[in-house]
Amino acid sequence: MSNPKQAIQETNFNFDGQTGFYRGKVRDVYHFQDRLVMVASDRISAFDVVLPVPIPFKGQVLNQTAAHFLRATADLVPNWLLDVPDPNVSVGLKCQSYPVEMVVRGYLAGHAWREYRAGKRVLCGVSLPDGLKEADRLPEPIITPSTKAQEGHDEDISREEILAQGIVPESEYVQLETYALALFKRGTEMAAERGLILVDTKYEFGMLDGQIYLIDEIHTPDSSRYFYVDSYAENQEKGLQQKQLSKEFVREWLIANNFQGKEGQTIPEMKAEWIDQISNRYIELYEKVTGQAFIRSETDNIYHRIEENIRRSLTVTYF
Structure with a gap:
């Protein structure tokens, strides 16, 4: 153990x-x-x-x-x-890091699904069609940016708000979008080779000497979510939960134990068996x-x- x-x-x-x-x-x-x-x-x-x-x-x-x-x-x-x-x-x-994270979503899962289930049909300025189920594939990958918080929660923000507030110059933001979608495409191809579906992920970028660089981590279990190809279609058809390779199982455990980071909530006890299970899941990923x-x-x-x-x-x- x-x-x-x-x-x-x-x-x-x-x-x-x-x-x-x-x-x-x-x-x-x-x-x-x-x-x-x-x-x-x-x-x-x-x-x-x-x-x-x-x-x-x-x-x-x-x-x-x-x-x-x-x-x-x-x-x-x-x-x-x-x-x-x-x-x-x-x-x-x-x-010098940009103060936004470029979140790319190919499927309706996690935060996006929770917002959609609550009735929202516009996420970060992006319209979503009616009639979607959890884990459904989106018509095409979308970018749902978030602000990077030093403390507390990152906040959803739209492309229009980023440009209107001058958070990122438009020419640079267009490049960030292009890079993010190209990375997501490559990540999707690499996941498919391993029998996986890259569901969603986030990218961070920075600037040095006038050049945009990809920084921080990419396609890790903390920044990404994966489904398994072999069980995806059947699970969707039967309305079953998708098996995931991601940190989502930790979030689900916390939610089941009445913790979502809100004021007054207490983090549940993390027993040795649970810690071992998390470690093994990360290694599996x-x-x-x-x-x-x-x-x-x-x-x-x-x-x-x-x-x-x-x-x-x-x-x-x-x-």
Whole structure:
């Protein structure tokens, strides 16, 4: 059984040349003059709340899945990744991030389904047809942007609002849309090769020296949702829930235990068996979406390992 004591709750390193530090919901980000060092912790968040117990190997899954897809899409969009010096660490270009996330949806699921079920037929300025069921394929992939919140919940926003408020210049926003749809198409093709359907996902972009870059993670279980091809049609026909590879099962467990991140709600107890189940689901996703065997990283002296690998990476000249 996985041992949460061998999981990475948070890091607090201090490196020569470090210019800043930011702790996100999942990642600890170390800033340097020309690069970022991003440590994927084993923290898990849902409904924009970090849950109290880390999930062993979750950070490794996220980091290595993201690296796999960043490398596989580098011909479509320039991306920030320079090196992966440790199973839990990525080093990349330091870009000025855009304050919006480009959420691409090919199917009606998750947040979009909850909004649709509540009666909404316009999501982020995009009209949706009547008569759709949960997990139905949309007529074509749509982009439903959200604002990036430093704290609390990300908020839905429309293309029109982004341009009207000057959040992103129109010429750059058009490029973000083009990149997002191209990435979703590639992700869909790669998922199909693995017997999966890429349901929805989100992309983040940044700017450096006048060039737009894809940043952060892509096509991971924290940023994406997958269905299984072999059971999709039959489940839709019978009105059954789709089997998913995503973090949605964690959200569903929280909802069933009366937690959706709202004021006054208490996070339910995370027992050892449940933590182990989450860890195994993340590992299953890695192996399924990449087609590669997951090799569990060494968890003895885990913080020392990560710190030493980062220190070595900082001696490398990329520019």
